[in-house]
Amino acid sequence: MSLTSSPADAAAFEVWIADTLRPRAAEKLIRAETFGRAMDGVRLLPDVLERQANQKEFNLPIWEYLAIAASDERIRNGRHRLRSHRTLFNRIEQAFGVEPEVVAAIWGLETGYGVVKGEVPVLSALATLAFRGRRAAFFEDELIAALRLVQLGDATPETLTGSWAGAVGHGQFMPSSMLEFGVDFDGDGKIDLSGDDPTDALASIANYLKKHGWRQGQPWGFEVRLPEGFDHARSGLDQPLPSPDWAGMGLSTVTGDPVPDYGPASVLQPAGAGGVALMALRNFHVLTRYNRAVAYALGIGHLADRLGGGRPFVAAWPVGARELGSGDISEAQFLLSRAGFDTMGIDGMIGPNTTRAVRAYQVARGMVADGYVGPLLLDRLREERG
Secondary structure, X not given: OOOOOOHHHHHHHHHHHHHHHHHHHHHOOOOHHHHHHHHOOOOOOHHHHHHHOXXXXXXXXXXXXXXXXXXXXXXXXXXXXXXXXXXXXXHHHHHHOOOHHHHHHHHHHHHOOOOOOOOEEHHHXXXXXXHHOOOHHHHHHHHHHHHHHHHHOOOOOOOOEEOOXXXXXXXXXXXXXXXXHOOOOOOOOOOOOOOOOOHHHHHHHHHXXXXXXXXXXXXXXXXXXXXXXXXXXXXXOOOOXXXXXXXXXXXXXXXXXXXOOOOEEEEEOOOHHHOOOEEEOHHHHHHHHHOOOHHHHHHHHHHHHHHOOOOOOOOOOOOOOOOOOHHHHHHHHHHHHHOOOOOOOOOOOOOHHHHHHHHHHHHHOOOOOOOOOOHHHHHHHHHHHO
């Protein structure tokens, strides 16, 4: 159920700003003048909470999300941007060691290559999420960072517009990332992540990836073929092994070649044992630092591959399988925890704790232990509940 902007909600919001947020901001050295100027006019945005509850990367089947992320139109537009900004992308790669296709993929998935940067007032969005959203502490920290941008003169309340989640500019940087990773790459004395010229924004994306450990010349991952009898309980981002170990188990690329040695790698089955199997490498984890959703990182990686001339995935997805929404996932988390397989929280999102709990449950029940939260798992949990 979405939050309505009733007078009571609005009043509670104002009390929270005055009695809770203001002293916390002061503790973080936000001056009273800055706070008053920036928060004047900030209002509760119920639609923001609705958007948070319906994020595509958490609520669409992975095959549908990837079809959107790497659509023909997005690939076509991305290749055009790579050609038209080739000199800039080459300069960025030389400076930061991040391939142009990867930077362009983030640009394309975040804002359609700068077309849709968002018009939501960021301070109001962040205040709403800090007041009554999921991950409230995270959004409060981002709100403080936005106030610091205002205090430093790097932004004004009027120019801080962006997405419902408080992200700004071509690369949809959160305020803390603007402070830490923003780059003045055109040398004009200011960091402009939202203007028509994407120079600073694209360089900042590359800087973000570099600072989080991007390895130039290595892929984010690649599709693999699993050998007959593969132990699916070995899959999951939390279970990396050296690449030669996977090769020794019989894993190969989709062309039949031995798995190349790119260091530690994990087998990822985003739709369970019945779908595409991938080998996720170090750079995949770097992409999850940009957005923690596994689907998002897959979308960026796959779009980057397609921009560079790569082909679609070879294996089939289980298209037509019943879809699980966030409510179904929350139910599965509750039932797993009640059965003794603790998911460490019930939030309707699939993270490593939920994957580990699912895998342990599947092993205990003699199921294929792929860690996948799908209809078969939920039906089994419901049957046990009685």
